[in-house]
Amino acid sequence: MRYWLMKSEPDEYSYDDLVADGRTHWDGVRNYQARNMLRDDFAVGDRVLYYHSRSKPPHVVGVAEVVRAGYPDPTQFDPEEKYFDPKATPDEPRWYVVDITPVGKLARAVPLAELKQSPALEGMLVIKRGMRLSVQPVDEAHFEAVVEMGGGLATG
DNA sequence: GCCAACGTTGGC
């Protein structure tokens, strides 16, 4: 099983939105590095740290699980869509999505500043300056450490 | 809201 971190602006699509939907297509990723991971490396059962970017402060809010591995992002083919890509065709798709479902909110959201201060998280990508990838691989030890910092998953 | 960092585009 692999571990990941996925960024979303809570104004666009928050963890609570994911909980309300029950499951979602993680669409709109238009970065090749992130695309490659979605297409090639995500597998059903992988765990995801759900990160709220551009919030005050930015923070890890919960855990999600991959329920469908990479497949072509349908929004790239639809001219009405914000994420339409005229160079993409169904035969040669450019962009991929995965489906995720919520596993649980952290008992306490962990702000970025705290991630940066933790010696256990040395080398974690999200705390690096200028790190803009919206999908990032996470070490298992880092994943577990973040969940622990958040007091585990909230129940109920 | 500002702006540094970084990816992409396109002229040459």
Place this chain on the structure above:
DNA sequence: GCCAACGTTGGC
């Protein structure tokens, strides 16, 4: 194929 210009991300 270089690289300046441009657009976007995302912390602050």
